[in-house]
Amino acid sequence: MKITIIGGGHLGFALAKVLAKKQPVTVWECSPTRQKEILKKIGLNKNITVETDLKKAAQKSNVIIFAVCSNVLEKIFYKVLKYSTGRVVFMIGSKGIHPSGQTFYEIFTRVTKRPILILSGPSYAGELSRGLPTAVVLAGKNKKALKQTEKIFAGTALRIFPSSDPIGVSLAGCLKNVAALGTGVLDHLHLGENVKAWYLVGVMQEIKKIVRVLDGKGETLEFLAGWGDLILTALGGKSRNYQFALGKLKKKEKVTLEGYENLKAVYGLIKEEEIRAPLLESLYEIFYKKAKPENLVEALRGER
Template sequence: MSRIAVIGAGSWGTALAISLARRGGHSLTLWAHSPAHADDIAAARTNTRYLPGFPVPPSIRVTSSLSDAIAPQNQPAAEIILCVTPSQALRATLQQMIPALRPQQILLSASKGVEEKTYLRISEIMHELAPQNLVGTLGGPSFAQEVAAAMPTAITIATEDPALGERLQNDFTSESLRVYRNDDVPGTELGGALKNVIALAAGVVTGLELGNNVTAALITRGIAEMTRLAVACGGQRETLSGLSGVGDLVLTCTGGLSRNRTVGVELGKGRKLHEIIASLNGKVAEGVRTTTAALGLAQRHNVEMPITEQMHAVLYEDKSPQDAIRNLMTRPGRTE
């Protein structure tokens, strides 16, 4: 049995907590940022705001206190701290956690993004703020609703420590959740973050009703773009061909449950970004802010990322989606 604190009661954090409870054998705590939200989940035993329709088992303790989640009084501290906050909120949340952290606790990230101002990956933020803790990351194609419903899903856990990777693999694997492991933290993290940017563009194509040919081309050239940057940042090309690369990209670009794709669809239909974000009712489309960080990383490493460049122009420079697609299609010819 492992003692696991899930930090973040959005749809993904709640789904992972439900999956871990279904597996059995763990002591689980789910942390919600808002006391009112924590009280609602504890009382209703469901997350009506972010993941309605899926019971939160009684075995999951719910709290809004970070210290209570990771190091409760008169009880053993959590062994694994699963961070599922929005990527742009991770630094602030981790800073609040530091006074209660123990050196032996494992920090496992399930957030998929790159910090907007520093261009740091989630594990890099963790190493910076909590150098005494072991760190890993979780990636791969996984919609929260399907994980919560026990639909078959395969994910990847990446850590530089093989023994840690094996332990986490065993802790998370269940009949409905198959867990692979690798040692490529940069590749796994960047695959999960960059696919959200490409999914925005795939949504734009759908919103513009441009057909399946261009969607297939966008996904294919998107994985090439993602791989170039991941390798430049120390990732392995093979990782981007796996679950946290191609797998996550295909799901997020084609699945109707993808928030990033949904934002892109609405942009393609002509809606403004602020209106679309407001309609998400507090849910986060990570690709919107990751686009800026991805472009900054690309410029730092002198990597060409034309899809990301055009999405940034659509999101932040008021470029029309039609002009963005036209610019992509009329770039100078090159070999594949």
Template sequence: MDKIAILGSGSWGTALGKLLAEKGNNVFIWGRNINVINDININKENSKYLKNIKLPENLNATSNIEEALKNTSIVILAVTSQSNRETLNKIKNFIDESTIIVNVSKGLEIGTNKRTSEIVQEILPNNKFVSLSGPSHAEEVAVNMPTTIVSASKSSEAMIRVQELFIKTSVRVYTNSDVTGVELAGAFKNIIALGIGIIDGLGFGDNTKAAMMTRGLVEIVRLSVELGADVSTFFGLAGMGDLIVTCTSPHSRNRRAGILIGKGYTLDEVKTEINMVVEGINATKIAYELSKKLEIDMPIVNEMYKVIFENREIKSAIANLMNRDKKHENEELINIKIV
């Protein structure tokens, strides 16, 4: 069996650690919070991030990153997307080129707008990279609810190895060679989930949410295809699948953050209340900037950016969207290039 290092001791890293340890692998979770580390090692629980879940005996934790990485064949990045560069720089002297890097966070780097695969290519150019994505809340994976995810890589060998590593009776894993699409879908669907939360916070109903999900998907497809993604990825697990679960689940922090915005909370108040990274806020800013740079029409993203970062009244933003020029529904899809 493999020795696997999971970098990040949050709910998702812990749930994946439980899954992999139950399959007989030797799993080490690395994290900075010594209380969480002790809880995992002594009590076999992570009561801070994943309550009421008993962890296997062969799942251990450490605050020493070198210890976690020793003799590791696979490293799983389970920190926030904004921490990936720092974490990769920490590990680059402790792993060899045969180690597969698996990213499970969903976001782009602020400032550079880079995907994690691009950051890995900069720092660890000889290591194979896999993006593991799809509709997969930690709280459900941890209790073995049926879940389907996707393993995406340019390396057939790496994506199949990761597929085999994670697959079990309760987890079905598909493969996909469109790394760009999988990463962008995972990042940009958070924008739409944030918008769904705003709608809920306003007290609007299912009609409004269905419109937001449908037209929001059109927008993120339009931008992502321009950035090199395959359109078909957005109708699979990493696209539509993850969009649905993030927009509808009470587990979704992006949706919860949107609800607070819809109720009138300021951005600072939202961040304080959620007390975890809300990737949809970062993704909205990045998508807005990219849409302007590439001259991509993204009216929902534009209005959400104005609401979140420029204090536009939400009702004014909705009025702007509803009163746009008349269009044929499919005319904007015709010009999306198939790659």
């Protein structure tokens, strides 16, 4: 079986290390700097091959895992779709939604009959790459593909829980990054811990509304892809979105800020679907309209 990971960033490299304990893995990476970093990290691990040619990486692959930023996912996916041959399962590890407000699962399943699976859940890449126990959700409609792909992780540090709700899992993975901006805002205001618990309960209710309106399952959010990922991302302190909202990171530092980048699409979605989500709306106003950070607290109190 040929397994290819598209993207050699933190997530891609972590998945490669996990999978390479059992079988050979190919990692495609176009950045020369990142290529050197990967080669330095893998050392004598002969099960990891770094490929710079996307066509060669995609050809004859049985499982292709996408671990690139969501803002380039669509472009790269279509190229890989053209280059891939035979029976192949596509696994999406990127967190985000399309600018149109649709999930990438919905968009990609319209252009190919090959199985599309969504990988998401509470997982710091650094801990995963060190072999620390981690559990995530793998969602899709094709039961055979789910079972086949689950097997490649068997016996590794990454425990896979299957789900039949790819839309709900996709949205949860995107929205937890957006929600993490809120805990960063609250810590920026030095308001303590109590208010963050209040905020997380409130923002989860808004996330549930969005998931249900878009035909996802509310119960999906009660497990790893929902509450599990939200707690880790919003309260763990390591999220780049949290650090950006806190003021420790600047947008010009060229770091991936999936929550910030997807906030605009999320705002457009709740407006189009007429979903009442004052907390998420206030985040959009703070980060895109330069509203005062205190607006989030006002929304929490029901004053907006």
